[in-house]
Amino acid sequence: MKNTPWLVIGAGAIGLFWACKLEKLGNKVHLVYRSESPGKKITLESLTDEEGQQQVSESKHKIKSFKASELTDQYDKVLLCTKSFDLKDAFLQIADHVTENADIACLCNGIGAQEELQSTLLDTQTLWAGTTSEGVLKIESNHIKHTGLGDTYFGQWRTQSEPKEFPVDNMTVTNIHQRMIEKLAVNAVINPITAIFNIHNGDILNDEFKPLVEATLTELSSVFTHPQFSYAQESQHLTSENLKNRVHTVAQLTRLNRSSMHEDIRLHRQTENSFISGFLLANSPIELPVQRLLYNGVAFAEQREEVKKKLLSLP
Incomplete structure (x- = not known):
């Protein structure tokens, strides 16, 4: 070159x-x-x-x-x-x-x-x-x-x-598409949760967020392993257990960091919500109620407190 x-x-x-x-x-x-x-x-x-x-x-x-x-x-x-x-x-x-x-x-x-x-x-x-x-x-x-x-x-x-x-x-x-889907999967958990609850990356591993993280991972794995997902060929391996390991590893390694979405909301800047949760909502062959809540919690400041309550009450 x-x-x-x-x-x-x-x-x-x-x-x-x-x-x-x-x-x-x-x-x-x-x-x-x-x-x-x-x-x-x-x-x-x-x-x-x-x-x-x-x-x-x-x-x-x-x-x-x-x-x-x-x-x-x-x-x-x-x-x-x-x-x-x-x-x-x-x-x-x-x-x-x-x-x-x-x-x-x-x-x-x-x-x-x-x-x-x-x-x-x-x-x-x-x-x-x-x-x-x-x-x-x-x-x-x-x-x-x-x-x-x-x-x-x-x-x-x-x-x-x-x-x-x-x-x-x-x-x-x-296999760049596969690597990007893997990163998207991690971002779709860590970014919106840390942004909505105003916490550091490592805090998502705290007990109070465990049901929310579990529900998010279960829902994401149901999209990624679905044969009609638009990137199904690159995402079949992203089972709930695989996703859990990836998210926990990144959250632990970056535990003191604040996600880019967290910082964008804190500084009143436009977020990349439409290219993370928004991409999943637009391309999923199934309904994604948890991801929809996360999307709304980031996109609409006036709904944030109500969204928090709903997210923390997930079974």
Whole structure:
């Protein structure tokens, strides 16, 4: 892969982290921000080393940052790190600066936004959907903290395309849809519950939430193992026990973290509810009363107290 610059879209925690990571791997990186410029240097503070051992270190990364309207170059490698609901519009703002055979990657929560983005691309461009479990916090506009090591994978969104390698080594997978469904399943439990009840991720393991978590997992497994679910081929293995193990592991590993949905509600920002619970409600072949309650509890602040009571009284 020729060493042309990466264009990273989004100056949130994940966008800044990936700009630093790509630069650290020897790439030239240009970053597009929307409202707050990170300046010319980004500080990356790490709390763990590459082996996951606790070790605080700090590095500075020189990254050129622009507003979309200031771009002049053409890019053949683009990484979009935006919220799901911003994905398509963020790409359209820079589409004139993307080559006709470019690799276009996205890291966002949920499912649905990827297909919206795919519909805007040329047939000669390749869309890579990604999923990551890296833990990152944004401290200031040019300062992020890497709080936990995780894995990141990218796969071609259109599986009928000729198989290619992602332009970063050791991140290509062929089963990206399966990995995204697995992440969606975990997000559909942790995100709405922590957001509605204003709790940390690990708190969902407390006794008071056990019946709610169990009911959510049972309902989700009935969707994922249903032969008429739209991603049935990738989700059959997600039984209630499998889901329980995944959710408990993530909740335990990130027990002191606050989910992105929790933070969005706390800061009165738009959430990715439509691409998580909303995606499930729109694509499930069966009724999902628990997921409907979780969706409503996030979407409608005025219903939240009533939804809480209903969720806590689930058998």
